[in-house]
Amino acid sequence: MRCRLLLTGHNDGFTNMGIDESIMIHVGQGISPPTIRLYGWLPPAVSIGYFQGLEEEVDLDMCKNLETDYLRRITGGGAVFHEKEVTYSISIPEADRLIPDNVLESYKVICGGIIEGLKELGISSKFVPLNDIIVEGKKISGSAQTRRNRTVLQHGTVLIDTDVAKMFSLLIVPSEKLKDKLISDVKERVTSINSVLRREVAFEDVVFALAKGFERSLDIELEEGKLTSNEMKLAQELIRDRYKNPEWNHRR
Amino acid sequence: MVKVGNCTYKVPNGKLLKVTVESENDKIEKVLIRGDFFIHPEESLDDLELALSGMEYFRKNVADTVGEFFSRSDLIAFGITPRAVVDAVMMCKEAQK
Numbered sequence: 001m002r003c004r005l006l007l008t009g010h011n012d013g014f015t016n017m018g019i020d021e022s023i024m025i026h027v028g029q030g031i032s033p034p035t036i037r038l039y040g041w042l043p044p045a046v047s048i049g050y051f052q053g054l055e056e057e058v059d060l061d062m063c064k065n066l067e068t069d070y071l072r073r074i075t076g077g078g079a080v081f082h083e084k085e086v087t088y089s090i091s092i093p094e095a096d097r098l099i100p101d102n103v104l105e106s107y108k109v110i111c112g113g114i115i116e117g118l119k120e121l122g123i124s125s126k127f128v129p130l131n132d133i134i135v136e137g138k139k140i141s142g143s144a145q146t147r148r149n150r151t152v153l154q155h156g157t158v159l160i161d162t163d164v165a166k167m168f169s170l171l172i173v174p175s176e177k178l179k180d181k182l183i184s185d186v187k188e189r190v191t192s193i194n195s196v197l198r199r200e201v202a203f204e205d206v207v208f209a210l211a212k213g214f215e216r217s218l219d220i221e222l223e224e225g226k227l228t229s230n231e232m233k234l235a236q237e238l239i240r241d242r243y244k245n246p247e248w249n250h251r252r
Numbered sequence: 253m254v255k256v257g258n259c260t261y262k263v264p265n266g267k268l269l270k271v272t273v274e275s276e277n278d279k280i281e282k283v284l285i286r287g288d289f290f291i292h293p294e295e296s297l298d299d300l301e302l303a304l305s306g307m308e309y310f311r312k313n314v315a316d317t318v319g320e321f322f323s324r325s326d327l328i329a330f331g332i333t334p335r336a337v338v339d340a341v342m343m344c345k346e347a348q349k
Contacts, residue, residue: 049288051288051291053270053284053286074294075290076289076294077288078288145290148293
């Protein structure tokens with residue numbers, strides 16, 4: 001099967017989420033082909049899950065100080081600090097042979113692409129339900145999925161590097177007293193490509209490896225394409241009406 | 253008098269649930285359920301919050317409504333269970349005291 005590959009480089013969080021949703025809608029309407037997109041975040045951003053309370057999870061003043069955007073995703077799951085990572089998204093009809101009906105199974109199938117991509121970089125990893133990929137017991141990737149209009153959108157992060165202290169300055173922690181303990185706990189539980197390989201790996205190299213990983217794992221042929229003008233137009237509307245809209249971001 | 257109760261509840265083998273309940277004279281006025289769980293379709297959680305509003309604030313009523321919600325045929329949930337939602341909503345009542 002052929003699948004479109006979009007390499008959109010680094011964009012701000014509003015644009016990134018607007019593009020993902022726009023692609024999903026166009027795939028759902030049968031206008032756009034199944035698509036895998038690989039991208040980064042600039043400036044860095046905190047995204048929260050669909051059901052999370054914004055001010056409960058994110059220190060908005062600190063975000064302003066550290067020039068970090070914040071926004072609510074259309075997918076569930078937890079708060080994520082996006083900085084040194086490659087994010088993937090896949091939009092594909094539910095009916096596609098690649099996608100098991102069972103949501104749990106479909107996470108596993110799609111995450112297979114990440115595992116194969118990490119292998120390409122010399123990292124051996126495994127899937128842990130519901131939505132994590134771990135290396136030597138530590139999390140290196142997390143994903144979230146939604147299904148609308150008989151279309152699956154799954155997006156997730158692959159960490160190139162981590163800054164746990166910075167992450168916790170942006171997220172609300174239950175108590176300042178426990179903050180140091182929390183930081184050391186998370187350092188024990190989270191890893192990154194750079195940390196595993198003990199060298200600095202370039203964004204482009206991770207992108208290339210993940211593209212290969214998806215091709216091999218899903219047995220598809222990726223063909224590099226571009227966002228269509230309609231996809232861009234809808235993305236702009238979603239950025240304005242949803243992702244930059246305080247009503248959306250503060251709704252819980 | 254309107255009372256507000258909050259509760260943070262770790263779902264056994266699941267995600268973190270944060271619930272706020274406003275009530276007056278043992279009648280639920282408003283419920284807000286937040287957390288890092290997954291529910292498909294996402295918008296359906298609004299229906300549960302709405303269904304709980306206006307209800308007598310007793311465990312049995314809450315459990316019936318929550319149970320009915322989770323048994324909807326189109327609903328898929330991860331990291332959150334009917335039991336956990338009921339427990340958390342009732343813990344908010346304790347927290348109001």
